[in-house]
Amino acid sequence: MPETTLTIHHQVGLHARPAALFVQTAKQFRSNIKVVHGAKEANAKSILSVLALGAEHGAVIVVRAEGEDADQSLAALTALVESDFGEKT
Amino acid sequence: MKTLHGIAASPGIAIGPAFRFRQVDLRYGRYTVESADAEWARCQAALETARKQLAAVHAKAEAESGAEQAAIFEAHILMLEDPDLLEMVQKDIEEHNVNAEAALSDATEKYAQMLEALDDEYLRARAADVRDVAARVLRILLGVAESPTAGLATPSIILATDLTPSDTVMLDKSLVLGLCTAQGGATSHAAILARSLGLPAVVGASQVLEVPDDTILVLDGREGTLLVQPDAGTVALYRERQAAGARVLAHVQQWAHEPAVTRDGHRVEVVANIGNVEGAQAALGAGAEGVGLLRTEFLYLERTHLPDEEQQYLAYRAIVDTFGDLPVILRTLDIGGDKKLPYLELPDEMNPFLGLRAIRLCLARPELFRPQLRAALRAGAGRNLKVMFPMVAMVAEVRSARSMLEQCRAELLAEGKSVAEEMQVGIMVEIPAAAVMADRLAAQVDFFSIGTNDLSQYTCAADRTNAQVAWLASAFQPAVLRLVRDVIAAAHARGKWVGLCGELAGEPLAIPILLGLGLDEFSMNLPAIPLAKQIIRSLTLEEARQVAQAALELDDPEAVQALVKERMPLPAA
Numbered sequence: 001m002p003e004t005t006l007t008i009h010h011q012v013g014l015h016a017r018p019a020a021l022f023v024q025t026a027k028q029f030r031s032n033i034k035v036v037h038g039a040k041e042a043n044a045k046s047i048l049s050v051l052a053l054g055a056e057h058g059a060v061i062v063v064r065a066e067g068e069d070a071d072q073s074l075a076a077l078t079a080l081v082e083s084d085f086g087e088k089t
Numbered sequence: 090m091k092t093l094h095g096i097a098a099s100p101g102i103a104i105g106p107a108f109r110f111r112q113v114d115l116r117y118g119r120y121t122v123e124s125a126d127a128e129w130a131r132c133q134a135a136l137e138t139a140r141k142q143l144a145a146v147h148a149k150a151e152a153e154s155g156a157e158q159a160a161i162f163e164a165h166i167l168m169l170e171d172p173d174l175l176e177m178v179q180k181d182i183e184e185h186n187v188n189a190e191a192a193l194s195d196a197t198e199k200y201a202q203m204l205e206a207l208d209d210e211y212l213r214a215r216a217a218d219v220r221d222v223a224a225r226v227l228r229i230l231l232g233v234a235e236s237p238t239a240g241l242a243t244p245s246i247i248l249a250t251d252l253t254p255s256d257t258v259m260l261d262k263s264l265v266l267g268l269c270t271a272q273g274g275a276t277s278h279a280a281i282l283a284r285s286l287g288l289p290a291v292v293g294a295s296q297v298l299e300v301p302d303d304t305i306l307v308l309d310g311r312e313g314t315l316l317v318q319p320d321a322g323t324v325a326l327y328r329e330r331q332a333a334g335a336r337v338l339a340h341v342q343q344w345a346h347e348p349a350v351t352r353d354g355h356r357v358e359v360v361a362n363i364g365n366v367e368g369a370q371a372a373l374g375a376g377a378e379g380v381g382l383l384r385t386e387f388l389y390l391e392r393t394h395l396p397d398e399e400q401q402y403l404a405y406r407a408i409v410d411t412f413g414d415l416p417v418i419l420r421t422l423d424i425g426g427d428k429k430l431p432y433l434e435l436p437d438e439m440n441p442f443l444g445l446r447a448i449r450l451c452l453a454r455p456e457l458f459r460p461q462l463r464a465a466l467r468a469g470a471g472r473n474l475k476v477m478f479p480m481v482a483m484v485a486e487v488r489s490a491r492s493m494l495e496q497c498r499a500e501l502l503a504e505g506k507s508v509a510e511e512m513q514v515g516i517m518v519e520i521p522a523a524a525v526m527a528d529r530l531a532a533q534v535d536f537f538s539i540g541t542n543d544l545s546q547y548t549c550a551a552d553r554t555n556a557q558v559a560w561l562a563s564a565f566q567p568a569v570l571r572l573v574r575d576v577i578a579a580a581h582a583r584g585k586w587v588g589l590c591g592e593l594a595g596e597p598l599a600i601p602i603l604l605g606l607g608l609d610e611f612s613m614n615l616p617a618i619p620l621a622k623q624i625i626r627s628l629t630l631e632e633a634r635q636v637a638q639a640a641l642e643l644d645d646p647e648a649v650q651a652l653v654k655e656r657m658p659l660p661a662a
Contacts, residue, residue, distance in 0.1 A: 015211055015212060015215075016160065016161060016164045016215060016218070017160045017163075017164070019164070020160065020163050020164045020167055023167055024163075024167070043172060043173050045172055046171050046172050046173035046174070047164060047167040047168055047171055048168060048171050048173060048174055048200040048203075048204075048219065049171075049173050051204060051212060051215050052200065052203045052204055052207070054207040054208060054209055054212055056208075056209050056212075
């Protein structure tokens with residue numbers, strides 16, 4: 001199963017707006033996508049679970065995807081996180 | 090034009106349409122349903138209606154205040170559609186035949202608690218969003234029309250019977266120009282909230298609920314009046330006064346960060362009353378030289394469990410860190426009586442203001458008190474954190490509380506944790522017995538902080554939330570001012586310092602008197618800080634002493650205020 005490791009550079013971490021963008025992006029894909037932060041694992045399409053990861057500024061997360069569009073979903077989520085959730089131009 | 094009279098609760102002028110705040114009841118029963126499928130369908134229908142409502146709210150917010158402000162509703166919509174949450178609700182209904190209201194509340198509450206358990210202050214605040222979303226669906230399931238403020242679309246003057254702390258959470262502050270309540274006195278929750286937000290307010294205006302929505306109003310928070318349907322000339326006059334007031338505030342704001350030193354070189358501390366991390370950051374911006382009152386109730390309210398030591402430690406530490414070396418005074422838990430926590434199951438009392446509350450409750454329930462003391466000791470390590478105990482009536486209470494604090498310190502040291510090495514310990518002086526015994530109490534503490542809101546109501550035996558008698562509980566009562574004088578004198582005689590964290594500290598007409606009585610520290614709501622500092626800088630200690638002396642020889646609060654008004658004109662722009 002493809003996976004990628006990302007660091008949250010956004011100044012407030014995976015909070016309301018970044019988390020919403022993350023979940024909205026994940027929901028565009030059919031794959032089953034998981035986010036792991038420390039000992040916690042969340043469904044990437046569940047905003048409540050993603051918020052409950054408590055991924056603050058500087059947190060390292062692992063994203064795993066399983067399904068036909070797994071690679072595309074990881075690419076899209078990586079681009080989102082690396083662009084600092086669209087705040088970096 | 091009609092003029093309604095109430096109690097002046099928060100200064101300033103507001104001009105705008107009336108909006109009536111109406112209460113809604115979201116209590117629901119828990120029952121077994123016959124058809125789980127039908128119940129899940131009912132739940133899904135309610136979720137869909139909620140989603141449509143939120144989409145409309147989101148579009149409106151985006152148009153009015155931009156994408157950034159509207160983003161929170163986007164998150165609300167995602168919460169409604171959350172697959173993990175919906176699965177939990179559906180499973181509960183299908184496996185246990187639980188009604189939708191109960192299944193939904195249980196599931197959302199589970200997530201709210203999960204978020205509350207996080208270290209990050211901002212993520213914890215998202216628990217309120219989950220509950221907000223749940224309340225929206227509950228309203229639909231229960232057929233309760235809408236939220237008390239759903240119709241609030243343009244900036245308005247809010248009219249209400251009274252506002253509880255949880256009601257005010259629901260108010261979108263950007264749409265509130267001012268507040269007017271039918272009940273309550275100058276120190277009721279609505280009044281305190283208005284002052285902390287810098288919103289003009291009048292309370293105890295009994296006829297205010299007869300005013301229909303959208304009526305144009307002029308609210309004068311300094312005079313305590315509400316003008317209903319004023320003519321164009323009157324509106325123009327008040328607009329000019331509003332502009333003049335704004336000019337004075339802008340003027341004093343320039344020097345908000347300068348120290349408060351009188352013209353003859355006497356310096357006092359001007360610090361803030363705050364209740365959370367956001368307040369801490371705002372306080373620094375407003376020119377506060379520290380915190381004179383950190384209310385810790387925010388950690389306990391709107392929760393379903395007691396916050397544990399670690400949660401408290403992180404919250405306190407975040408606040409102390411904001412202030413660096415500046416002092417922060419943490420007031421230990423002040424609940425019981427009228428301020429209740431659902432999970433503590435405190436019995437109802439005939440007379441909550443005279444009941445088992447604050448330090449009395451904490452001493453009776455060490456399991457409640459000890460985690461807070463331990464968290465405070467740890468948060469104070471290497472910082473300037475002080476603690477104070479509320480509602481002290483006698484010396485024995487201070488001894489017990491201090492000994493519990495020392496026990497906690499010894500335990501923490503034994504556990505190898507770092508703790509505050511020297512932490513100043515003080516008490517609130519808000520019970521007349523404590524004021525009278527100030528000389529004895531001074532020997533037990535490092536400082537006093539006078540709480541004039543409670544001290545006035547206990548001294549005058551007048552309930553400040555009862556509009557009929559609230560006027561009696563004025564902190565300008567010479568009786569209260571004489572107690573303040575005695576407390577300061579008793580403390581100074583023993584080399585201890587005295588602060589004041591009641592509303593009086595930020596009241597322009599009281600500042601000269603308090604300064605003259607020798608008060609060392611003035612702790613107030615943020616909006617009052619710049620003007621308070623400017624007033625202090627405009628005076629000499631000697632003239633303040635003379636005014637204080639004269640004020641103590643007067644007969645009533647009105648005479649005291651008139652005297653200060655006459656002798657010490659407010660700084661003008």
